[in-house]
Amino acid sequence: MKTTTPLVSEELTAAPLSSAAGSIRVFGYEGGDVNVSCPYDRGFEGHQKYLCNHDCRYADVLITTSQGSSGKYSIHDDKTTRIFTVTISDLRLDDAGKYWCGVTRIGRDISIERELEVKPDRCCDTVNHIQGTEDGSVTISCPYDSQSVNKLKFFCRGNRPSTCLQQAVITSSNTQDGRFRLSDDRKSGIFTVTISSLTLKNSGSYLCGVQRNSGFDVFTAVQLEVKEWCCAKSKNMSGVMERSVTFQCPYAPQHHNDTMFLCKGDGASNCTDMMGQSRFVLSNVSSSSFSVTVTKLEAGDAGTYWCGSGPEANVGNFTRFHLSVDATLHQLPHPAFYALFALAAGLLLMVTLVLVKVYKNKCHKTLRERKVSR
Known part of the structure; x- marks a missing residue:
């Protein structure tokens, strides 16, 4: 307990002001705010309160309840709970140190010590x-010590500890949120965060946090890089209904003995295997490439395809194709059309022959009539 010279002369009250044993620590981050809470005993509700530092002389007083606010300091006295609170804004590293909460009275003021860490x-x-x-998933491991087994774990974007918990995308009390899932293995002292259906926008800085009841929360930093699927090996293809189209699929030589595949879907991590369908035929297998021919194209065959060889879905293991199918301009006629066309052609030929014969007969008749008239 520290005593100082009184700031204001007031009548001596019968009830002394109690103080906590030892110094109580307060924690804040540079650039942020911190609240310094100061309890006092019954009977001191009407007395002036203040916060001071250094030797706590008159010049060391930072704020009083009669001022309300002054510069980076503001004060609020809750007389119901008998706690006055001083807010220190725009913290700087040199704000760290010892402070005293005081209540003025006749004689010596009684103050409670606070130690601020920044x-x-x-x-x-x-x-x-x-x-x-991209389109895949990633699991981030966040270790913690044995004293934090029962503490709240959380995960946020960015690298600002001061706002991480408030802006957490997921916590150990809310383990599933959209594409984010948190799992805590208390035996190993590691909690993991899985992000599924990754997008390029997920790239950036993240923090794994463990909440502490007192003091600063504990953090580990993660830098996530999401790569685009084989953008250097993306091809556009077109086909015509009822005809065939062939995908040429290069792959790394080390995957020659692995399963070769062609699948369809927006993402390589969740596409549908097409190799089991009879219209998809594997051919021309070499040490560095293979072909898949799709026969009798249908309108529904249009879309995005992925082909490659190997069990791992890593960038560079795939070739992406965008296939379009022309279903109108070059659509082959129905077989009945050919029969109808042949019938029409036959009728046209017959009519033509008849007309030719009539014309010839008419010409012969005209010639005979001219000869008779002479």
Whole structure:
């Protein structure tokens, strides 16, 4: 307990002001705010309160209840709970140190000590770099110590510890949120965050956090890079209904003995295998490529296809095709059309022959009549 010279002369009250034993620590991040809470005993509701530092002389007083606010300091006295709170804004590293909460009275004021710790609002010296692939999933491991087994775990985007918990995308009390899922293995002391259906926008900085009851929360930093699917090997193809089209699929030589595949879908991680369908025929297999021919194209065959060889869905293992199918301009006629066309052609030929014969007969008749008239 620290005593100071009174700031204001007031009548001596019968009830002394109690103080907590030892110094209570308060924590804040550079650039942010921190609240310093100061309890007081019954009977001091009408007395002036203040916060001071250094030697707590008159010049060291930072804010009083009669001021309300002054610069980066503001004060609020809740007389119902008998706690006055001082908010220190725009924290700087040199704001760290000892402060005293005081209530003025005749004689010596009684104050409670507070110790403020200030940290830079960034994290961390060590960053875990992780790669994922567009449309795929990634699992991020976040270790913690044995004292944090029952503490709240959380995961946020960015690298600002001060706002991480408030902006957390998922926590151990809400383990599933859209594409994010959190799982806590208490035996190993690791909680994991799985992000599914990755997009390029998921690339960036993330923090794994563990909440502490007192003091700063504990964080580990992650830098996630989401790569685009084989953008260098993307091809556009077109086909005509009822005809065939062939996909040429190169692959790395080390995957020659692996399963060769062609699948259809917007993403390689969740596409439908097409190799089991009879219209999809594997051919021309070599040490570096193979072909898949699709026979009797249908309108529904249009879409995005992925082909490659190997069990791992990594960038570069796939070739992406965008297939369009012309269902109108070059659509082959129905067989009945050919029969109708042949019948019409036959009738036309017959009519032509009849007309030719009539014309010839008419010409012969005209010639005979001219000879008779002479």
